[in-house]
Amino acid sequence: MKLRRTRLYVPGNNPHLVENVGIYGADCLILDLEDSVPLPQKFDARILVKYSLQNVDFGRSEKWVRINSLDTPFWEKDLREVLPYADVINLPKVESYEDLERVSGVMEEIEKENGIDERKIVPIIETLRGLVNARKIAEHPRVLGMAWGGEDLTAELGIPKKKALILEHVRAEIVIAAKAAGKMAFDTVYGAIHDLEGLYKYAQHARYMGFDGVGVLHPNQVEVVHRAFMPEEKEIEDARKIVEAAEQAMREGKGVITVNGRMVDKPVVERAKKILAFAEVE
């Protein structure tokens, strides 16, 4: 299982930050062409990101690019420049399945022109309309996982983001939409970059909500999140027993898996495998 516990954002038009970002061990890097790039720099940024993807050693991190949203004149130019060199496209402000169809069509063209494999999309749900359509969006074959952002959504409701109780519901809905479609779910960033204790609690909360990872804004946050996603010893021990029992049942051709005399269902085995993946990666 590919772990995506951390996705570290780096501004796409800052070569100094981009060239060093591979050393921090984040599971994914997001080279950002959207919010961190001022309008007059959009052109330069997409070219710089293209070159960085071809020249910088990003270590073991998966290479994502957050392109500009569909309501801008930039998203298609971004795609044409960077898609051949990126692993995943992070697409902001997705509101419908049709949004993904539009982007997917252009991606298909570029993939054919360049003779490259199909790239995946991680849509970011940021509006109420997007949230209402999240379950359908998650079903799109290009979707690797679902992410979300609360700024626009709370603005739509006229409430301050920090006090918005509805965000717990949004989190749950993102996880439900993603998981029901067999996709990953990604929680949003923890903005207080110096509060590492708060981040630890936040990331653990994300894990127990069912998320596969959280966004990070500063390299110092990477290790903390990885630690927060590390299962407890008891979880690991139980998971080992379950996976061993499942393997034994398979070897012996038994349809029923039992651990300590109790029957274990397939989803429980899957959970155990996931726990071991989180535990044994380091």
Next chain:
Amino acid sequence: MVEAGTSEKGDVKVTIEPANEREIVIKSKLERIYGNAIRNTVEELTSGITAKIVVEDMGALDWVLRARMESALRKFRGEEQ
């Protein structure tokens, strides 16, 4: 005149302006060490272009210089941003 890049650390700022003669100006704190390498890259990427090309280096790696040169040249050729 077109411009690409910034004056931030690790970056390079490239400006290209129409001129009657080809001229390349390199400004770098590390000119003694990297001046020739920068000039070679700029010469290679701009051969055949009659313009004044000014490169202000802030310690950029070669791939950054190439990216900024591509931005500046595409703007100079009138590509829509």
